[in-house]
Amino acid sequence: MFDLLKIKAKQQKLLEGKQLFDVEISSRCNKICSVCPRHAFTRKKTDMSVQIFDALLQWLPMECHVMFAGFGEPLLNNDIFACIRKIKSIKPQISISIYTNGILLNNNTIKKLLDCGLDWIQLSVTDEEGFVIAQRTLEFLSSTDQSDILRINVLYRDDDDFCRLKEKVSHLFPDTIKQFYFKKIHNRGGALYNYDYREELKTCGTFFMDTFIDVEGNIQICSNDINGINKIANIQEMTFAQLVKMKENFLGNIQISPLCKKCSDEYRVRHFNEV
Numbered sequence: 001m002f003d004l005l006k007i008k009a010k011q012q013k014l015l016e017g018k019q020l021f022d023v024e025i026s027s028r029c030n031k032i033c034s035v036c037p038r039h040a041f042t043r044k045k046t047d048m049s050v051q052i053f054d055a056l057l058q059w060l061p062m063e064c065h066v067m068f069a070g071f072g073e074p075l076l077n078n079d080i081f082a083c084i085r086k087i088k089s090i091k092p093q094i095s096i097s098i099y100t101n102g103i104l105l106n107n108n109t110i111k112k113l114l115d116c117g118l119d120w121i122q123l124s125v126t127d128e129e130g131f132v133i134a135q136r137t138l139e140f141l142s143s144t145d146q147s148d149i150l151r152i153n154v155l156y157r158d159d160d161d162f163c164r165l166k167e168k169v170s171h172l173f174p175d176t177i178k179q180f181y182f183k184k185i186h187n188r189g190g191a192l193y194n195y196d197y198r199e200e201l202k203t204c205g206t207f208f209m210d211t212f213i214d215v216e217g218n219i220q221i222c223s224n225d226i227n228g229i230n231k232i233a234n235i236q237e238m239t240f241a242q243l244v245k246m247k248e249n250f251l252g253n254i255q256i257s258p259l260c261k262k263c264s265d266e267y268r269v270r271h272f273n274e275v
């Protein structure tokens, strides 16, 4: 039996804590990954315009974390460097990271991103190409004594896959193993595959600490809603304070949207349990 008061208290704590914004600076992509339901993606494939980004920057709270992520590759938007600079000059308390497949990540790009003020790089490794990119990125960052800013997410399917990949990482990267994180592939709200309902995944912390802003400035209910079917509003129509009020109405809920019943994302519980 779930203790709804306990759930509400934890969700409230997450909502009052530092907020994370997944900003989809590009919805175009340069890779087909087995872990991403791009085949079902029907939203506009484009880059976030300067006007939308500027409006978003005004909209964001003074202190939060922005992660350039979403259903596209952030480095495809050439404005990303200027965007990072703008954030750091207008709202310097905001920390910034990118979540990238790394194809466009070379020494010059890394240097430029860091010069602009980027705080962290998150690299997604889903195949052999990902390991090659991880190796060259680590080599460069280690040579400049900055390897701590890199987090390498290795995605695995099941327990066997986890053991195989862990062994591979220990063998290939014995000195930098602490940079690696292993993440179980989830079904993106049912878009990737169906899953058997699990009682322990019944609640969600993600919604209360994370907001997905898509390439057109729409506030989506969750980054798992790939086509924005349950869109909340556009940033032009709702302030951040109004969004927080709206989220307060969901405190104590174990399901946020129709997607939640189909969602196998274990992070929803991990975030919840961290407070």
Ligand code: SF4
Residues within 6 Å of the ligand: 189, 203, 204, 205, 206, 207, 221, 222, 223, 224, 256, 257, 259, 260, 261, 263, 264, 265, 268
């Ligand atoms: S349960 Fe899953 S789909 Fe629902 S809001 Fe949380 S992360 Fe998103």
